[in-house]
Amino acid sequence: MPKIGEAAGPSRDRAIVKEILKGNFPSFIKDLVPLTLTGIGSTGKKISVTLCVTPEYLAVGNDRDFIRVPLGLPAAAHLAMEMGYVLPTTKIVDAIYQQAAARVSPSPMNPTSQMTTTSYFVDHNRTIEKQLSEVRGSMHVLSAGHKKDLVLSNRLKSKPGSVAIYGWHRKNGKPIQPLSTVHGAEYADYSHGVRLISKMAYVDGRPVLLSEIMRDRELSQLISNEGPIEDIVALMQSYARIAAN
Template sequence: MSSNRFASRTAGALIGLAMMALTPTVGLASASCSASRDSHIPTRQSRAPAGSEVMAKLQKVQGTKRDAEVVGQVLSGNVPSFLWQLQPVALTGQRANGETVEVTICVTPEYLAVGNDRDFVRVPMGLAAAARIATEMGFLLPTTKMVDEIYRQARVHLPPRPMKPTAQMESTTYLLEHNRTLDAQKSRDHQPATELTAGQKKDIVLTNRLRSKPGRVAIYGWHRLNGKPIQPLSTVHGAAYADYSHGVRLVSRTAFVNGKPEDLAMIMQDRDLARIVSSEGPIADPANLLARQY
């Protein structure tokens, strides 16, 4: 997707949301996030395969070959519909002049999955695949600070369920077993699928380290119930690496600053506002940084 094409779509989304944000109240956040679903997110076709069907064909496939199939499924719209009910997460801070600012980001309620609402599989993937999906569908990946706030504000907290660290960690068999574990955990909570849920996986994150560590993937999170993450920010793995514990949480390019729609990529570069959404401070040209990963 060309940058001009995406820019026009982002501008259209912001203009379309402007009337909803004339009164900067938190009460509008959920409705605004729901409305921020842009037209370039494809609709799932009725004939699209269920998650279990997709994974059955990938039982003996992993790494970039599995990623390629997953990317095709996601970009064609084979994603459970509840994932597009974006949920608001508010981050509050101050400008250099002391003014209090609230930045509301809109995030997927769960980690990226393929399939339908009844039969879906959460899909770990390498950085290139995650970056392509995010970029082409009008999203960014979260920062570590966003991941922390997503966990803190989530309505559903699933305690981590690590599996044995064997040579099978990257296999489809492992990710399916972990997916079944998460399904069982969620079923016990009796919460709607659209509720913001966190703690079940590590996040692939957007960080300045991707510039100093080319060819690596940055992962962070997997919070325990005490709010402390198992995984500190790490770039130890190559960019193609993905095991069962990794997940892709998408963050809309449309965010809200005191209720006003703004491009999240611009917020992340702003000297004042970047500190609210990133513990690293500004991340220069985050959209291009992400796009360069594939």
């Protein structure tokens, strides 16, 4: 992080993406945790969808020395696709909070012009570590409550060039941040986090691509508050191309 200094925006994102693709990230990020959402199908039968999610937000460094790294949506989409993941929906973010073994309260910093700086990232990470150390027995358990999420949403299709942000749940389960597409795609501040979801999910134990579940009128209701989200792969690719350029 000192090497990055106070670089911001796409240049900082490129440096972080380069490090992570080289393998410079904590090993616990790869130890995915099952997340099961259930509902009732049109036939009246119970249906379950099990996702595999990272226990923590994306970070750079090793298991003993790491920093959670907010990214703009183009960089996050590029990195997720390169690693074989997708981003969550608002409903998945809610489920992660509900099922997390380690939950903490949001810890906002002063909303100044410095909130997008690397030093703010580092300071907030230090606060989060102190909070989690009091409630988390292992880095491998699902943790939540300490960041807002970059999410997939149909709003990104009606408002291209934006980032969709949601979450940062309080103890009562209500998020500070409702779904928002106010900021441009490359915006990232200290409160944002990148949670990764495996592109393969399981419907009643049967492996199904998450992209197929997202577009299915019935199954999508289990994992999306917006109903079907068509072609999430193409949606993520459209943002990943921004990072590539």
